Structures are given as structure tokens and as C-alpha cells.
Amino acid sequence: MKTEILKEIIKRNSLKEDFAVLTNLSTGNSEIFDSKNLLGKEFKNYENKIKNFYNLKKNGIIDGTQIFILNYIKPVEVIIVGAVHIAQYLIDLLKNFNFIVTIIDPRKYFTTEQRFQKVKIINEWPNNALEKMETNKNFALITLTHDPKIDDPALSYALKNKFFYIGALGSKKTHENRCKRLKEAGFGEKEIRSIHGPIGIKFGGKSTPEIALSIVAQLVSETNKILLNSKN
Secondary structure (H helix, E strand, C coil), X not given: CCHHHHHHHHHHHHCCCCEEEXXXXXXXCEEEECCXXXXXXXXXXXXXXXXXXXXXXXXXXXXXXXXXXXXECCCCEEEEECCCHHHHHHHHHHHHCCCEEEEECCCCCCCCXXXXXXXXXXXXXXXXXXXXXXXXXXXXXXXXXXXXXXXXHHHXXXXXXXXXXXXXXXXXXXXXXXXXXXXXXXXXXXXXXXXXXXXXXXXXXXXXXXXXXXXXXXXXXXXXXXHHHHHC
């Protein structure tokens, strides 16, 4: 593989972009491909097959060709609303699974550098912060504050924009009240049921680290479902 290709892979990977590396096994030549780039002459004849593998995020030798495709998938972006104590544990775990994390909390006294290092922090109300972000259905939302003024606007935004994962911390009673508010706001039963609340898988843990682990386990499970569905 040429040095130019390796440099481009490193660059795009650092920018967290979706792309693929195509290699012609007959010639050894490689090329970077994404949805915006035109294919070079060597790969042009297999454009439809390449795009099909790329869109499905499949890796391997493309059927009926000598072309090997390796997909580099942009990490899932997780928005955490609420810079509370459990968020510190969540961030450490999420980074280990290559998630990109952003914290939103208008309360600046919670979002100090001592508590949160090397993570993007937005000190705005969620409705304002989210409207400025470029989000899509591959985003995940985790709300932690229990405060309807902070959590509900974020939940509403995520539901409207069809985030693949939406989770909200709180007791069953808290979640029941939350669901009532969202129903009054015009959301349907199916939409509201898509919220994981109380958040996290159930394995009996009650400590803050255990709850954080249960949340990340649930998120990883839902992320893997998305990836598996894209390959089928």
C-alpha cells in the first residue's frame, strides 16, 4: 500500500469519518472511497457492487471480483445531558468503546475541568445546544438530571430526530411522569416506548459505577444491533 494511502487513512480516521479502502488483489493497488468520491479507472467497472458493500458496511472480497473492501466506520456519537456524578463513570467507559461523547449542561458549576477532562462540554440549555449540532439517527442520547426543564427538551429533540438510542435515568415513577409529559407534548405511544427508562440493563447493581456499566452495556447492545442489521 502506498504511503499516500496510509497517510490518508490516518488523517480520515483521526477526523472520525466514514470511508473505505479498496484494494485490487490482482494488482495490489488501493484507493480511498466514500459516498462523495468518484471511483478511479481501476475500480469504476465495479461501482454498483462497491457501493452496495460500502452502504451495508461489509468487509471482504466483493462477489465476482478481486477487490477487497475494508470499511472504517465513524464512531457513534453519544450526547449526555447532565454533568452529574455518574457522567464521570460513563465517559470513562464510553471512551473505551470508542464512542464520541459530548456533555450538555447549562449549570457551569458542574462542568469544571477537574471533573471532566478531554471531553466536549456545552454549557447551554439542551434545546439551544442541540439545534446548533449536526445530528442524525446514528446519535445516542442519555439524560441524567431528573429535571424536566433540562431532560425533556433533549428527549423531545432525540425523538423527533429518531436517535437510534434514547435512555433516561430515573425511577419507574419518574419515568411514568416523564412519559405523561411527553404524551401531553404530542408524542405517540410507540415513540415514547422507544425510550429506555429506567435506563440500563438489569443485573442488580445499585452503586454509581454499576449503574454506569449497565447503561453502557445497554448502549453497546443497541449499537451492535444497528451494525448487524446494516449487514443483513
